[in-house]
Amino acid sequence: MARVTVKGLWKRYGDTVVLENINLDFADHEFVTIVGASGCGKTTFLRILLGMEQPSKGRLLIDGEPVSPEPGPDRGIVFQRYSLFPHLTVLGNLILGLELRRSRVLGKLFGARRREAIVRAESILEAVGLAGARDRYPAQLSGGMQQRLSIAQSVIGEPRILLLDEPFGALDPGITADMHKLILDLWAANAMTIFMVTHDLKEGFELGTRLLVFDKLRHDPQAPEAYGAKVTYDIPLRRLKNDRERQRLAIVEASGSEPSYAPAG
Amino acid sequence: MPRLINRHPGRGPALMLGLVPFIVLIFAYLLGSHVRLAANPDDKLLPTPSTLMSTLHTYAAEEDVRSGQVLFWVDTMASLERILIALVLSASIGLAFGLAIGALPVVRAALAPFVAVVSMIPPLAILPILFIVLGLGEVAKIALMTLGIAPVIVRDLALRAAELPSEQLIKAQTLGASSWQLVTRVILPQMWPRLIDSLRLSMGCAWLFLIAAEAIASTEGLGYRIFLVRRYLAMDVILPYVAWITLLAFLMDWALKILRSRAFPWTDMSR
Known part of the structure; x- marks a missing residue:
């Protein structure tokens, strides 16, 4: 369960208004895609959801409870880059989330508990297509593999909300179809609400059950910072979904099996 | 072409x-x-190479007439002991304070300006104070080296810890990490190779301070010997000693480099 409610939310930096008066209500297990011009506050909105930043005014509720003001295990995040731990292997990166939660002092598991965590991690590695790379370090993975791992890392902790900040923005266009399938599969298999910021409108329509467009409605050329962005379009896509889903799967399947990723570097 | x-x-x-x-x-x-x-x-x-070799032989293979000790090895052991103690001490201080300052904004606010000031004190300028307060023994020499290099390591590690991408730290928090776990599982493991780099860079300074301290107050040590025989213009002793110090420093640097790439294979993989 993760109903997210945003009430009268404003965000200012000094005199610059970034977001003004956002009011939204999201059902459980929604896949919300957020698009908009750069600098229109979509990433800021995501950072507020994450707890990295606090709203200047207004409230953010998850299941009616005010959201914790710092990042926590109820909200997972996948950034565009840098969210893997370079000193841990693929497996190490993946079981870290389990270790941190189950061993509060050492943050490490040993013996049977470690083996159990590894079994769990391996099944997820299999699901995201990284089983063959389990002992490699992040620097030895291609960009697409790194993002798969980062997504797997978040999903293993079973967050109620998964936040994606342009997760496929830095990837080759060729592998995004694959990544889309992966994220939709994970979304279907796990009880989580997804918020995904993207600059790719097509991607937004393709993946989301609801599409938000952030834009500045008012603009004062004398004081460009005076007005913030609002949600200018809020498009429910669920009704279109079944149709699109079939089309999309057909396209994905027609494009053949998963491409193989050679390790770079 | x-x-x-x-x-x-x-x-x-x-x-x-x-x-x-x-x-x-x-x-x-x-x-x-x-x-x-x-x-x-x-x-x-x-002096000719043959003079250098015969003097080195006298110092390294024959007992000194007066003390009955083989001076070269007594000096080497004394100096190595001092510098190793100082390096371990400095590394520990550097790691503990560097991590705390780099990772915790509260500690950074409290200690970073202080460390910045302390690291600007010329260590040799307070050498007399160290000798007055701590006496002429081993403690003062090790204190000089530690005061000279620990603040540099603290500042280096604090900067490096603060340089870690914030995405990593946020991600760890969304995986449930506490502050303690963030430091021990995310920041500290990434600081080890950087500590080694920092130590390698500090090594030159450590030797400098060691020789200085030994030159002023000591009864054995590589620096002591060099400054002792200077009175007799004994280049045949000084030159082999300088070469030996250089070799020791080079070997220590090389050992740290090997340790870094063996113990932390992931650091060499960045693309």
């Missing part, structure tokens, strides 16, 4: 090129030594 900037020597040629400056230096020495000794057989400034 490729541009000079694109011409990379192979393994063999690179080795040869690397040897050239050493060969030039040795040749220049031999030439100078020959010319000076031809003019004055008693010249002490540039």
Whole structure:
């Protein structure tokens, strides 16, 4: 369960208004895609959801409870880059989330508990297509593999909300179809609400059950910072979904099996 | 013909090129030594290789008449013990404070300005204070080296810890990490190789402070010996000692480098 409610939310930096008066209500297990011009506050909105930043005014509720003001295990995040731990292997990166939660002092598991965590991690590695790379370090993975791992890392902790900040923005266009399938599969298999910021409108329509467009409605050329962005379009896509889903799967399947990723570097 | 900037020597040629400056230096020495000794057989400034070897033999393989000790090894052990204690101490201080300052904004606010000021104190300027307060024994010498290099390591590690991408720290928090776990599982493991780098860079300073302390107040040690025999213009002792110190420092640097790449294979993989 993760109903997210945003009430009268404003965000200012000094005199610059970034977001003004956002009011939204999201059902459980929604896949919300957020698009908009750069600098229109979509990433800021995501950072507020994450707890990295606090709203200047207004409230953010998850299941009616005010959201914790710092990042926590109820909200997972996948950034565009840098969210893997370079000193841990693929497996190490993946079981870290389990270790941190189950061993509060050492943050490490040993013996049977470690083996159990590894079994769990391996099944997820299999699901995201990284089983063959389990002992490699992040620097030895291609960009697409790194993002798969980062997504797997978040999903293993079973967050109620998964936040994606342009997760496929830095990837080759060729592998995004694959990544889309992966994220939709994970979304279907796990009880989580997804918020995904993207600059790719097509991607937004393709993946989301609801599409938000952030834009500045008012603009004062004398004081460009005076007005913030609002949600200018809020498009429910669920009704279109079944149709699109079939089309999309057909396209994905027609494009053949998963491409193989050679390790770079 | 490729541009000079694109011409990379192979393994063999690179080795040869690397040897050239050493060969030039040795040749220049031999030439100078020959010319000076031809003019004055008693010249002490540039002794012949055979004189150097025989003096080294006296110091390293024969017992000193007065003390009954083999001076070269007594000096070496004394100096190595001092510098190793100081390096371990500095590394521990550097790691503990560097991590705390780099990872915790509250500690950073409290300690960063203080460390910045302390690291600007010229260690040699307070050497007299150390000798007055701590006496002329081992403690003062180790304190000098530690005061000289620990603040630098603290600042370096604090900067490096603060340089970690914030995405990593946020991600760890969304995986449920507490502050303690963030430090022990995310930040500290990434600081180890950086600590080694920092130590390697501090090594030159550590030797500098060691020699300085030994020169002023000591009864054995490599620096002590050099400054002792300086009175007799004993270049045949000074030169082998300097070469030996250089070799020791080089080997320590090399060992740290090997340790870094063996223990932390992930650091060399960044693309």
